[in-house]
Amino acid sequence: xxxxxxxxxxxxxxxxxxxxxxxxxxxxxxxxxxxxxxxxxxxxxxxxxxxxxxxxxxxxxxxxxxxxxxxxxxxxxxxxxxxxxxxxxxxxxxxxxxxxxxxxxxxxxxxxxxxxxxxxxxxxxxxxxxxxxxxxxxxxxxxxxxxxxxxxxxxxxxxxxxxxxxxxxxxxxxxxxxxxxxxxxxxxxxxxxxxxxxxxxxxxxxxxxxxxxxxxxxxxxxxxxxxxxxxxxxxxxxxxxxxxxxxxxxxxxxxxxxxxxxxxxxxxxxxxxxxxxxxxxxxxxxxxxxxxxxxxxxxxxxxxxxxxxxxxxxxxxxxxxxxxxxxxxxxxxxxxxxxxxxxxxxxxxxxxxxxxxxxxxxxxxxxxxxxxxxx
Numbered sequence: 001x002x003x004x005x006x007x008x009x010x011x012x013x014x015x016x017x018x019x020x021x022x023x024x025x026x027x028x029x030x031x032x033x034x035x036x037x038x039x040x041x042x043x044x045x046x047x048x049x050x051x052x053x054x055x056x057x058x059x060x061x062x063x064x065x066x067x068x069x070x071x072x073x074x075x076x077x078x079x080x081x082x083x084x085x086x087x088x089x090x091x092x093x094x095x096x097x098x099x100x101x102x103x104x105x106x107x108x109x110x111x112x113x114x115x116x117x118x119x120x121x122x123x124x125x126x127x128x129x130x131x132x133x134x135x136x137x138x139x140x141x142x143x144x145x146x147x148x149x150x151x152x153x154x155x156x157x158x159x160x161x162x163x164x165x166x167x168x169x170x171x172x173x174x175x176x177x178x179x180x181x182x183x184x185x186x187x188x189x190x191x192x193x194x195x196x197x198x199x200x201x202x203x204x205x206x207x208x209x210x211x212x213x214x215x216x217x218x219x220x221x222x223x224x225x226x227x228x229x230x231x232x233x234x235x236x237x238x239x240x241x242x243x244x245x246x247x248x249x250x251x252x253x254x255x256x257x258x259x260x261x262x263x264x265x266x267x268x269x270x271x272x273x274x275x276x277x278x279x280x281x282x283x284x285x286x287x288x289x290x291x292x293x294x295x296x297x298x299x300x301x302x303x304x305x306x307x308x309x310x311x312x313x314x315x316x317x318x319x320x321x322x323x324x325x326x327x328x329x330x331x332x333x334x335x336x337x338x339x340x341x342x343x344x345x346x347x348x349x350x351x352x353x354x355x356x357x358x359x360x361x362x363x364x365x366x367x368x369x370x371x372x373x374x375x
Contacts, residue, residue: 001360003116003119004112004113004116004359004360004363005094005099005112005356005359005360007038007112007115007116008092008099008104008108008109008112008354008359009092009099010034011031011034011035011103011108011111011112012090012092012099012101012102012103012104012108013090013091013092013101014030014031014034014090015030015089015090016028016030016031016077016078016079016103017078017079017080017081017082017102018078018079018080018081018137018138018140018141019055020138020141020142021080021081021140021141022081022082022083025081025082027055027078027137028055028056028077028078028137028138029054029055029056031077031135032048032055032056032057032058032077032135032137035058035060035077035111035115035135036048036058036060038115039058039060039115039118039133040060042062042115042118042119042122043062043122044060044061044062044118044122044133045060045061045062045063046058046059046060046061047059049148049149049152051137051138051144051145051148052137052138052144055137055138055145056137057134057135057136057137057145057148057149058077058133058134058135059132059133059134059135059149059153060118060132060133060134061130061131061132061133062118062121062122062125062130062131062133063125063129063130064125064126064127064128064129064130064131064374065125065126065127065128066128066129067128067129068127068128068129068130068374069128069129069130069156069157069300069373069374070129070130070131070132070154070155070156071129071130071131071132071155071156071157071158071159071301071370071373071374072132072134072153072155072157072158072159072330072335072337073114073117073118073131073132073133073134073158073159073161073366073370074134074136074146074149074158074159074160074161074326074330074337075107075110075111075114075133075134075135075136075160075161076107076135076136076137076138076139076140076145076146076161076326077107077111077135077136077137077139077145078137078138078139078140078141079102079103079106079107079108079140080102080106080140080348082102084350085102085350085351085352086350086351087100087101087350087351087352088101089101089102090102092104094356097355097356097357098344098353098354098355098356099353099354099356099359100351100352100353101352101353102352103352104344104352104353104354105163105342105344105345105352105353105354106162106163106348106352107139107161107162107163107341108354109163109341109342109344109354109358109359109362110161110162110163110340110341110342110359110362111135111161112359112363113161113341113342113359113360113362113363113366114133114159114161114363114366115133116363117363117364117366117367117370118131118133118370120363120367121367121370121371126371127370127371127374127375128374128375129156129374130374131370131374132153132155134149134153136149136326139326142288143290143326143329146326146329146330147329150329150330150333150335155335156300156301156335157299157300157301157304157335157336157337157338157373158301158327158330158335158336158337158338159301159305159337159338159339159340159366159369160325160326160327160330160337160338160339160340161339161340161341162321162323162325162339162340162341163341163342163343163344163345163354164319164321164339164340164341165341165342165343165358166309166314166316166340166341166342166343166358166361166362166365167316167319167340168302168305168306168309168316168317168318168319168338168340169318169319169320169321169325169327169338169339169340170223170294170295170296170297170299170302170318170319170320170338170339171221171223171224171257171292171293171294171295171318171319171320171321172224172292172293172294172320172321172322172323172324172325172327172328172339173224173227173254173255173256173292173320173321173322173323173324174254174255174256174259174289174290174291174292174293174324174328175252175253175254175255175288175289175290175324176252176253176255176261176264176265176286176288176289176290177232177250177251177252177286177287177288177289178250178251178252178253178264178268178284178285178286178287179248179249179250179251179284179285179286179287180202180205180248180249180250180251180268180272180282180283180284181246181247181248181282181283181284181285182198182199182201182202182205182236182246182247182248182249182280182281182282183198183201183245183246183280183281183282183283184196184197184198184199184200184201184243184244184245184246184247185243185245186238186242186243186244186245187242187243188241188242188243189240189241189242189243190241191243195243196243197243197244198236198243198244198245198246198247199236199237199244199247201247201280202234202236202247202249204275204278204280205249205271205275205280205282206231206249208271208274208275209229209231209251209271212229212267212271213228213229213230216228216229221256221257221320223294223318223319223320224256224257224292224320224321224322225320225322226256227253227254227255227256227259228253228254229251229252229253229254230251230252231249231250231251232250232251232252233248233249233250234247234248234249234250235247235248236248251268253268254322255291255292256292257292257293257294258292259291259292260291261286261289261291264286264289265286268284268286269284271284272284290324290328291328291332292324292328293327293328293331293332294320294331295331295336295337295338296336297318299336299338300336300373301336301337301338301373302318302336302338304369304372304373305338305340305365305369306318307368307369307372308365308366308367308368308369308372309365309369311368312361312364312365312368314361314365321339325339327339340362340365340366340369341362342354342355342358342359342361342362343355343358344358
């Protein structure tokens, strides 16, 4: 227990804020070097993979005594920013069963557990095949690290580390970021005959989006619940006495497995077309899309993890998660992937913490799962 907690404290002490989210921070370089050196010390063959602007994935391989399957274990190196934190972000503090600090839950608690599991595995190498650890960059932004990784890594299964409360996650939602630009006509505030208020017009768009969300709520996935959408941001107007010429509304749509980018775009375009029939001109554009995926509970990696959890005294069945994990990219690349990790807060909170007993239990389960999958 002491070794994994000590490793966790060292990881949290390193600033690895994603530089795309907060340019004043250094990014993943220091933590990548630390993880690479730690993997070397436990006997892994280590290399780095440049992703973008000098930011590198770290890849460590431990080989068993015989040829066999390849298991990939992925933990992202980056964290979100720290400006809103009410605790010291890089000075880990233990209070009871909790360790506080930025990245403690997302994703350094699980990362420490995974590396400790690899250390235990490396002591005897009594397994067939290979276990590959990958520390990826940029998960908290555009996930460029995992997208680069899949071009160079082959594996028969993967475990993606995220703080999911020791649940075995086989399904996750995707998302779309959609922008709507509602057009009006600028005029002086006193010139009501010529002014067309784009913000007023946006209320019709909001009504249509609320109807869409109500319809989405009627159809639930057994593990994920319903798809959903929400209005994220709204911008419009230039001054007190001016009719706004435009109003921009951004929307996030959470998707279910089977929903494609084309399907979601078509639904949003249909709303714009209906409003145009009423004389309301709306431009719409999709900025980003991540597909939802799921794998069969009968996959070997899923059954290995369920057996490992059961052997460790955890009573669990397969689950889903509403957030999008890197498992989405791996599943699309043909590597069946399950999400697993410790308990704590959801990860981006101002007083982020991870539960220490769950980190220890996570490491135990991961070691068991690796041995089962590679037996």
